[in-house]
Structures are given as C-alpha cells and as structure tokens.
Amino acid sequence: MSERNTMRSWAHKKGWVIPILLCVSLTANILALILPFLEIDEVFHAKVIYSLPHSVHLMWEHKLYIISFLILGFSIIFPFVKISALFAAWFLPWKSTTRATFLHWIELLGKWSFMDIFVVILLLALTNKQTMITSKIHIGVYFFVGAITLSMITSQIILGIARKIVAEEEGEHTYCPKRHWMLFEQLYIGWTVPLLVIVSAAALIDSIHATFLRISQFLLISRSYSIYDTIELLQANKHWVLFIIVVGSMVFIPLIRLALLFVIWIIPMKVKRHIQGKMILEAMSRWSMLDVFGIALFLVASEGKDLVKTEIQPGLYTVVIAIGLSYLLGFVAVTLHSVMIKFATSHQDEVL
Template sequence: MGGCAPKMSGTVTSRSLAWVSLLAATVTLFWSYTLPTVEFTQLASEPEIYSIWGGIEMLWLDDTPVLAAIVFLFSMVFPIGKLLVLSALLRRPRHAPAPQRTLLWVELLGKWSMLDVLIVGMFVGSIRLQLGPSVQLARGESHPGIVMFAGAIVISMLCTRLTARCSSPRGRGTGTEAGAPPPSAPGVPSASPERAPRAELPARLVSLAAGASLAAGLALPLFAVSKGFIFRNEVQLPATAWRMLQEQELVLAVSLLMFVVTLPVARSLNALWLRWRGAGPRGYRLAAALDEWAMLDVFALGLLVVSIKLEQLATTALLAGFWFTLAAAALAQLDAWMLRRDARRF
C-alpha cells in the first residue's frame, strides 16, 4: 500500500493526519505564547496578569530560579523541541527504518509539557481566599492562553501516536501481513497468544502500594492555605476540580480530572489486574498506553512548584495527601518499569 498506514475513509492516511495535527499543534502552541494564561487578584491591589513567559519571568524575579528553569524547560524547550523532532520524523522516506528509540523518548517526555497547565490548574484552584460571598482576599483565574497551550500539548501527543503508526512496519505497508495485530508501544511485545504468569510477591506489593498511595492522595487534603487567623482553605484534588467545574474553569478542571485522577486510577487498576490475574500482550500494551497519558508524576512536580509559590502569597501547610501523592507518583514509576520488564517474557 502506498500510504504509511491503511487509508481512513478511503483517502486520509495516518501520515497526512500526522502532518495536519503537527501544523495545528505548532500554530496553537505559538499562539498560546502570545496570550495571557492566568490572572491573580488580591484585595486592594491591581490584578496581575501573566503569560507563560511572564510567569517564568515572575518566578525568576521572585528569587526562585530553579522553578523558573523547570517551567521554562517543560513549557517552552520541550514542546518546541518535540515539534521539531516530529517534523523530522515525518519527513523521513516511508521506506526508511523506524527510529524507535527516538519515538520512545518523544512519547515518554511529551506529557511533561503539561506541567504548566497542571500548575495553573492547582494555583487557580488553591487561591480562593474570601470573607463571605462578597469580599475576596485573593483569587486566581485562568485566561485563554492556558487553554490554547493545553490544546497544543494534547494535539502534539496525538501527533506522536500517528507518527509512531507511520513509522511501524505495518504502517509503512511492509513486513507485516494485512490483518496482523497492531504494533505495540515501544518496549512491549507485539503479539503472543500466551498469558503471562502471575507476578511474584514483590511486584504485587509495589502495585498494591502504588494504588493505595494514589487512593490516599486523592482522598486526603494536599495542603492548607491560610491568611492569618481569618481564612483557611484545605485543598483536596477531586473536590477542588469539581468546584472549578462549577466555576466554569472547564479546561483546567477536566485536565486535572482526566490526567491526574481518571487515567492514573485506570493505570493502577490495570496494573493490579496484570499482577493478580496475568494477561497477554494486550494487557501490557494497555499499560504502556496508560503510562503515556497518566500524568501523576507531572502533577507531583507541579505540586512542588505550587506549594513553593503559594508560600510567598499565604501561609501554606503541607498535609498528608501531598506526601501520599508524591509516594504514589514514585511507586507508579517503579511499577511501570517492572511491568515493562515483565512484558519481555513473551
């Protein structure tokens, strides 16, 4: 077949869709850099409005150069670099060998560009200091720039999947017969009729500890924000995201609920199923896909940035949920590594 993948609707190939998504991600990303992303208002003060670059500059001027460097790396260097790499991959001849290692790194690092979205989401959700319904001591509000930026990152992640499909032997129309199973994610076997044996006790304990830590991190407050003896606000992730939905902060709320709650929970449940029941290659391919999109690790880094920044605005106390979330992120990474290792048994 001449295209890099089976044709969709008779005319559109994965390669053409990848180019369209790459163009859309590029335009949306650079447009987002020109727009304001967040507004911060304090009582008796003028509103402070920041773009992505303005937020980086603010962190630098507030004597937090490490935070400024982290946000700059994940909000500007990574997204732009990823688009350049995807462009280079799509320009390769269709018969050229697939650079699977490059694709693997692009997939693993792509989600970290969502760091700024999650930081703004938690910042907006945490800054709700008010006296009664009418007097607000402090408030954070999102602007269109962060919506555009989130859209650009998600589109670029979809472009990565389309590019990986184009680079697979089946996608190029060589080396695999029609009707064969779809290619697996990097590092995961492509096909086997066998089921993996049930996991050993240490692997089960890691999966169980990761799931329990995640449940505790979601159930318990992450931190408390207070202003003197007047106001104290405990921030719990699901409740904060739900309140943001009611306040029409839809993109930020959906990003938190999808990438930090729903997908990490699904990843944990799938890992527990694999550990206790065993599964064939499809279960491990699902685990690899969930690892690519679940962003608990990105959120954990964002929590550190938010907690440090909030300390400059109000009194911030880290609570049990914060530490359970960090533990869950670390254990999920260990669990994912062990799953990839186990997948090589096929």
C-alpha cells in the same frame, strides 16, 4: 537490515493527515504564547494579565525560580522542539529502528508540558474566594491545553506507525501458542505485580483525599486542600477543561491502567495478547499525570511562599508514596513482561 525511509512515503495518500495535525498544534502553541493566559489581582498592586511567556516573569518576580525555569523549558521551548522533531521524523529518511527509539523518548517527555497547567490549577485553588489575592485564567490556557493534547495524540499515532514499519521490516514473529500466566511465571515472583497493583490503587485513592497544603498567611482565609478538594473547586467554578484534566489524568486513567494490568497478570494470555496489552498500558501511562502534579505541588509548596504562604500537610507524603509505588510497579511489570515476551519469542525461534 533496516533501510532509511520516510514515514510520509509509507503512509501514501493518508500521509497528509499528520502534517495537518502538527500544523494545527503549532498554531495553537503560538496562540497560547500570544493570548492572555493568567490574571493575578493582589491588594495594593495593579491587576496584571499575563501571557504564557509573561507568566515565567511572574514566577521569577515572586522568586519562584525553579518553576519559572521549568515552565520556560517544558511549556515554551519543548513543545516547539517536539513538533519540529515530529516533522523531522515524518518527512526525513531515518533508519526505522532509530526513528522508533527517538520517538519513544520524545513521547516520554510529552506529558511534562502539562506541569504549567497544574501550577495554574494550584494557584486557582490557593487564591479561591480570597479577598487579598485572586487569580483568573484566560483563553490562552485553553489554547495551550489543546496544543499539548493534540501534540501528544499525534506523537502517539506517529510512534505507532513507526513501530509498525519496524515490525514490517523485521518480518512477522511466530509466537508460542502457549498461554502465559504472568502470575506464576518468572521464577514465581510474578505474584508481586498484583500485590503492587492493589497497594498502588489503595495509595492512589488515599492520595486523592489526603490534604497536602494549608494556607497560613496573614489576612488570607486558612484553607486546606486535597486533590478531591481541587476537583470540587474546579467543578464549582465551572473550569470544565481543567476539571477533565485532573479527573482524567489523576483518577480515571491511572485506575483503569491499574485494573488492566491486574487483568493481564491474572488471566492466562497468548504472547500476542500480552504485547498488545503492554502497548495499551504504555500509552495509558503517558496520560497518567500524578507525577507531573506531584512536581508542580512540590514546587508551589517549596517556592510559592512569596505568592501565597502555605504549610505542607501529611497528605503531601501520601502523594509522594503513590507516585513512588506507581514507578516501582511500572518498573517491575515492564521488566517481567519484557523478559517473558523475549523468552517466548526466542524459544519459538529455536523450535522453528
């Protein structure tokens, strides 16, 4: 039976590192709220420099109501709720299994705080080299990115420790030494995962080059945009932090995740290796943000016409398909993987 304990006492002398990381993240979050975040300069309007809270007001003024609510929720309120929850998980006595489950759900929501950053990236793209409206990011953006990134890293570390505590309390499992070939297990439907990996990879690559929006506003230069165009724009304007976010979270990490899943599925492995692979894939999924970008894109396309009028291009549906395939693949792979691990563990316990 799980006992209530604190992670701080479990970590002993090394336990001071986590609170320091959380305090740094909290400080960066506060600075991100105070410092200049985004500048909008429209013809016939005064140039305005917004902080993060004021950017919510900006979106509201331009009738971007859903965007303003989501930015308020995920970019202003949730980061502080998350840090408070992580402090509570670290210092307060919890039942270990309850704590691990709680941290898992907190971790699932973490990446959605980046939605505000993707909205900013889209605004930078839409207003790039326009004469009637321009936008510029300020230092608050970098503090916000640093705060959210550090918070996500720290929460992953805490979740890993929480799961280790659960494993210690439950005792070491003895797994069947047999190598499991996922391709041919689970009633011979395991082949669907490699197929979905290939289709998902093709859809992801296609979504990177697919044009999703085109400017269609009087006095603005009409341009079309894709993820690749956005990457080139960020590189040309030397927005290196935003460049790394887009390339890393929407191209590099998702492709590496698909490649790793493919390898795990076609190469026979022992159960312990499968569990390790599953944990790595889960961690990588937290940093795969095409879905976060997709929501930001949908909101800008549907609500952003008061700021910059755009027309939806067929590439938007390609992005939606890539996101849908990613979720379908994740559901199928996690389900089959979990069933295999559970069966192998229970079968070995019966043998013993």
